[in-house]
Amino acid sequence: MASSWGISRSMAEVHALLYLSDETLNTDDMMSRLDISRGSASMTLRSLLDWGVISRVHRRGDRKEYFSAEQDVWKLFRTILRERKKREIEPLLDELLICRDLSAMLNPGRKKRKLDPEAARLKALNDRLDNMIEFVEMINSVSNHLMNSSGKGLELAVKLISKAS
Amino acid sequence: MASSWGISRSMAEVHALLYLSDETLNTDDMMSRLDISRGSASMTLRSLLDWGVISRVHRRGDRKEYFSAEQDVWKLFRTILRERKKREIEPLLDELLICRDLSAMLNPGRKKRKLDPEAARLKALNDRLDNMIEFVEMINSVSNHLMNSSGKGLELAVKLISKAS
DNA sequence: GCTGATTTTCAATTCTTTTTGAAAATATTT
DNA sequence: AAATATTTTCAAAAAGAATTGAAAATCAGC
Known part of the structure; x- marks a missing residue:
């Protein structure tokens, strides 16, 4: 679907992964689950944040940033x-x-x-x-x-x- | 607009030209008005026909094919x-x-x-x-x-x- | 079925977008 | 404020999409 919606494949994949995931995920999760580079993960997550369809989640006692997708x-x-x-x-x-x-x-x-x-x-x-x-x-x-x-x-x-x- | 709709620039341009044109146009018109190659014009017109948003028009006494866009x-x-x-x-x-x-x-x-x-x-x-x-x-x-x-x-x-x- | 006009096809090329990866920037802990 | 962890940036590389142009195919009239 990605191309006919004018977004990149990884954007669609990252969003799908987050939408279907129970837990919040961090950048390294994306990299390993979808086999993409750190830079790509970072930029993709940024675009999704700009679109407003995912949000940052901070976990206490963890320096990493986690993300979750709107479920509704x-x-x-x-x-x-x-x-x-x-x-x-x-x-x-x-x-x-x-x-x-x-x-x-x-x-x-x-x-x-x-x-x-x-x-x-x-x-x-x-x-x-x-x-x-x-x-x-x-x-x-x-x-x-x-x-x-x-x-x-x-x-x-x-x-x-x-x-x- | 073309890119965010998942169609190529020339498709958008050819359709716009036909939509805004009073007369029907042929391949050579497209080539000269939009400065595109014959091959490109041919493929673009074909895609627009496949989408069903333009139609072929045959003029008697003229071998060329002309095209017109849906106006409604x-x-x-x-x-x-x-x-x-x-x-x-x-x-x-x-x-x-x-x-x-x-x-x-x-x-x-x-x-x-x-x-x-x-x-x-x-x-x-x-x-x-x-x-x-x-x-x-x-x-x-x-x-x-x-x-x-x-x-x-x-x-x-x-x-x-x-x-x- | 031949001739010349027109259209289509497609490999090669050009143009655009996406991805990578490592350096730079930022943030966190001690 | 130094050391370390994490994220961002961006030039270069790779991947992908669109365009070209010339050869091949189709078509229209004779």
């Missing part, structure tokens, strides 16, 4: 959604709005009587950009709702969709 | 959803079910009185697998509904979610 799949879902919105949807929307501004600038003012073909082309381009923007804004809005609804609210929302076939 | 963003959304379900969700679910079978096999039969720690570990592993499977099955089910609902039904469903905050 709904919470995990919301965390990933929040992060993808920030990293993907919002920047995309920003770019699209810039494009629309550019395109609107080129577009001739309110309707000329005889619609010359070039104006029509620009109008069509504008419309397509608008459709795409409207769609991404909708995705953005749904993300907001799913992301903030509580675990139960989320499951409910999802059941609503299932009903509205 | 909701339809595009459903097409991509259908394809991702097939390529990602279903294979993932298959793997997860295999994992659960394996895990269930290792798991000791109905409750021993004194729960030895090893059995508890296995039980916990099983539960986590089950949670994940349940979640992916839910995603699968939502995909089915979104994918099959008509354009209007989809927009409606999405508005339902927005309401159920």
